[in-house]
Amino acid sequence: MKLLRRLGSALFVLAALATAQAVQTAEPTLNHARRPFPVIGEVGEDVAARTFTARVQQVRCAAALKIGEHVLDTQGVWIVAKLRVGARSEPTSIAYAAARDSADRVYQTTDRISLDLVTGGLTMQPGLPYEGEIAIEVPTASAGSLTLLLADNSFDQRLDSMTEIRLSISDGSACSAEPTTVLLPKAVS
Structure with missing residues (x-):
């Protein structure tokens, strides 16, 4: 018992x-x-986050970047995205830019060059969009499965909107062997 x-x-x-x-x-x-609220979009369409809008106009990849007379090589590939961004209703900036692959690994924009458009402190005014390019260094195997992430807070993206734009690159083996130049940001009408 x-x-x-x-x-x-x-x-x-x-x-x-x-x-x-x-x-x-x-x-x-x-x-x-407390994760970010995803705002999902595609290349070529405007994606509206809480404080800004973003459109990936073009995306390409290359084995090297040309910055003036200098060439920056990589062990992987450079993903270069041409963006059109603008503030929605009050001055703002995009302080966080990264790419996430299909295995949920996140690669932030490079700090090897100045990227004023997204992480360099460019403050956008409502009604005055900017165009420019950003560069992200990723492993060759990840190049075909990337989503661009943009947010206005560089330290903590939780409880705020974050754009998630699927980048249209087939794979890293299709990247150009020639160095590519990254366009500086400029105001557009």
């Missing part, structure tokens, strides 16, 4: 632990609950 009670108690404790584990894994974590 005592053996059955102990066995019953042990089964009850195991069942309670299994239930607690199931409840804990079923509810979202705090980081999941």
Whole structure:
């Protein structure tokens, strides 16, 4: 009789632990609950985040970047996206730019060159869009499965909108072997 009670108690404790584990894994974590709100778009269309709009006009990849007389090589490939961005209703900037691949690895814009359009502190005024290019260094194998991420906060993108624009590159082997130049930002009408 005592053996059955102990066995019953042990089964009850195991069942309670299994239930607690199931409840804990079923509810979202705090980081999941506070994740950015994705605003999804495609190349060639305007994507409106909370404070800015962005359009990827063109995307290309290359084995090297040409900055003046200097050439920047990479072990992977350079993804260069031509953007048209603008503030929606108040002055703002885009402080976070990165690319996410299909394995959820995130690659931020390079710090090897100045990218004033997104991470260099360019403050956009409503009604005055800018065009320019950004460069992101990624492994060759990731080049065919990238999504461009843009947000106005460089440190914490949680609980705010973030654009997610699928980049149309077939794969890294199709990249140009010739160095490509990154266009500086300029105001457009």
